[in-house]
Amino acid sequence: MSSPGITNEAETPQFRAASDAGTFELKSPATRQPVALVSEATVEDTDAAVAAAKAAFPAWSALSPNDRGAYMMKLAELLLESQEELAHLEANSMGRPVSGYWDAKVAAQKLQYFATAGWDNHGQTSLHTPGFLNMTLKQPFGVVAAIIPWNVPVYFFINKMGPALAAGNTIVIKSSEKAPLTSAKVAALIQKAGFPPGVVNVLSGHGHISGSALSHHMDVRMITFTGSGRTGRLIQQAAAKSNLKNVLFELGGKSPAVIFGDADLDRAAKETANSLQFNSGQVCMANSRVYVHSSISDQFISLFKEKFQAITPGDPTQPHVTHGPQADEIQFNTIKKYIELGKRDGKLALGGDEIAGHAGYFIEPTVFLETPEDAPIMKEEIFGPVVNINVFDSEEEVIRMVNDSEYGLYASVYTRDIERAMRFAKSMEAGSVGINCTSPTGAFDMPFGGFKASGIGREGIHYSMDCYLETKTVLMRI
Ligand code: NAD
Numbered sequence: 001m002s003s004p005g006i007t008n009e010a011e012t013p014q015f016r017a018a019s020d021a022g023t024f025e026l027k028s029p030a031t032r033q034p035v036a037l038v039s040e041a042t043v044e045d046t047d048a049a050v051a052a053a054k055a056a057f058p059a060w061s062a063l064s065p066n067d068r069g070a071y072m073m074k075l076a077e078l079l080l081e082s083q084e085e086l087a088h089l090e091a092n093s094m095g096r097p098v099s100g101y102w103d104a105k106v107a108a109q110k111l112q113y114f115a116t117a118g119w120d121n122h123g124q125t126s127l128h129t130p131g132f133l134n135m136t137l138k139q140p141f142g143v144v145a146a147i148i149p150w151n152v153p154v155y156f157f158i159n160k161m162g163p164a165l166a167a168g169n170t171i172v173i174k175s176s177e178k179a180p181l182t183s184a185k186v187a188a189l190i191q192k193a194g195f196p197p198g199v200v201n202v203l204s205g206h207g208h209i210s211g212s213a214l215s216h217h218m219d220v221r222m223i224t225f226t227g228s229g230r231t232g233r234l235i236q237q238a239a240a241k242s243n244l245k246n247v248l249f250e251l252g253g254k255s256p257a258v259i260f261g262d263a264d265l266d267r268a269a270k271e272t273a274n275s276l277q278f279n280s281g282q283v284c285m286a287n288s289r290v291y292v293h294s295s296i297s298d299q300f301i302s303l304f305k306e307k308f309q310a311i312t313p314g315d316p317t318q319p320h321v322t323h324g325p326q327a328d329e330i331q332f333n334t335i336k337k338y339i340e341l342g343k344r345d346g347k348l349a350l351g352g353d354e355i356a357g358h359a360g361y362f363i364e365p366t367v368f369l370e371t372p373e374d375a376p377i378m379k380e381e382i383f384g385p386v387v388n389i390n391v392f393d394s395e396e397e398v399i400r401m402v403n404d405s406e407y408g409l410y411a412s413v414y415t416r417d418i419e420r421a422m423r424f425a426k427s428m429e430a431g432s433v434g435i436n437c438t439s440p441t442g443a444f445d446m447p448f449g450g451f452k453a454s455g456i457g458r459e460g461i462h463y464s465m466d467c468y469l470e471t472k473t474v475l476m477r478i
Pocket of ligand 1: 149151174176228231232234250284381450454
């Protein structure tokens with residue numbers, strides 16, 4: 001199979017190979033066998049995609065919100081029809097089990113919202129300056145670039161494209177080299193939905209080539225990125241070195257969950273285990289640091305281990321499988337490296353090895369205990385089914401440990417004491433706080449984003465749009 005490079009500015013949107021005909025091989029992480037040859041977008045291809053988006057911008061931004069929305073409504077329909085195929089493409093490229101695939105449905109629901117949300121982009125008027133009628137106008141940036149990760153690709157594709165287009169921008173989206181197949185399929189659906197050429201341009205390839213070219217591009221006025229802090233820093237440097245493009249960043253996490261003695265322990269153990277089981281722990285907000293009160297620590301740890309190891313590993317395309325492989329060899333080796341560091345610094349209480357009997361990159365659900373707070377597995381993102389559970393005695397002590405992190409994406413607390421819950425909601429340094437719930441619990445109409453090094457800006461149906469619009473002040477003497 002070969003995958004598309006970009007759609008361009010020609011009469012009809014089209015797929016094309018890389019300008020130098022370059023490709024890279026994609027392997028199934030479940031079998032380690034090749035599944036696709038994918039076009040590697042060059043700098044020249046990236047320039048062509050940006051030029052196509054720039055050419056399409058005047059006509060697209062001049063459309064009414066209704067006309068822009070009609071294309072998005074059609075695409076939402078096509079996404080829903082293609083759910084099964086998208087689930088299988090993801091299973092084959094990054095190992096996500098089809099049993100837990102909700103991305104296309106949620107992406108379609110978001111797109112349906114953004115298809116009508118363009119109507120809400122308006123400014124304000126003011127008569128407060130004597131002799132003047134003043135106003136603000138909300139206007140698109142022009143060309144927006146989006147760079148997405150591999151863990152929930154279709155969701156991130158649409159979560160960035162929807163508000164960018166509804167605001168009147170055109171867009172160039174670069175998929176992840178670890179999961180390019182669903183973005184290629186969505187590009188085909190965009191073509192089928194009849195979007196005008198150049199409005200959406202999809203690049204496949206590696207970050208240091210097309211990703212870096214987009215980040216440095218002088219015609220890209222805003223860049224929206226979901227991925228690691230390491231790459232976020234490179235993109236921000238590129239933005240600073242080029243045209244100081246606006247940035248919207250959703251980055252990594254090291255999310256804590258705090259369990260008190262008065263909590264519903266069964267629920268707390270089930271949900272904190274699920275937080276690390278989903279997507280084999282490859283989730284930005286997974287609660288990879290659990291803190292349990294000394295009064296119930298033995299009971300909680302035993303419940304947690306029982307629930308965490310209750311998985312069905314195997315071929316992610318099979319509907320009964322709940323635990324897929326890690327996304328690729330790099331990811332697999334990184335997790336194994338952290339497991340060795342965990343064995344050095346803490347006490348292994350569950351797992352700690354590859355899952356035997358599988359050809360792919362499978363890792364056992366792994367629990368460490370009593371790891372010092374300054375150890376690497378407590379400070380750095382592992383992005384796998386690995387957790388550390390530490391025991392605490394007082395609120396002050398645990399708040400200090402929770403907040404002693406450069407990350408601040410999601411934090412949760414399990415307690416029946418409402419005052420304590422609210423003290424934690426106020427004190428925990430995180431963009432989202434769960435009270436008697438944990439990640440991946442979220443809400444459509446609530447903002448999502450990170451404190452500290454976990455991000456810049458917020459996404460969400462009422463929050464994304466503003467990030468894709470400039471605000472202009474108009475002063476009119478009357
Ligand atoms: P990554 O940073 O390695 O890659 C993300 C994207 O950036 C890919 O498309 C990659 O090709 C591109 N990229 C790599 N180098 C680049 C460069 N020099 N310039 C421009 N682009 C470049 O991240 P990943 O491994 O794909 O995803 C995992 C990370 O994403 C984790 O840190 C996770 O926490 C984070 N994440 C965050 C959220 C969130 O909402 N906060 C959601 C999902 C994932």
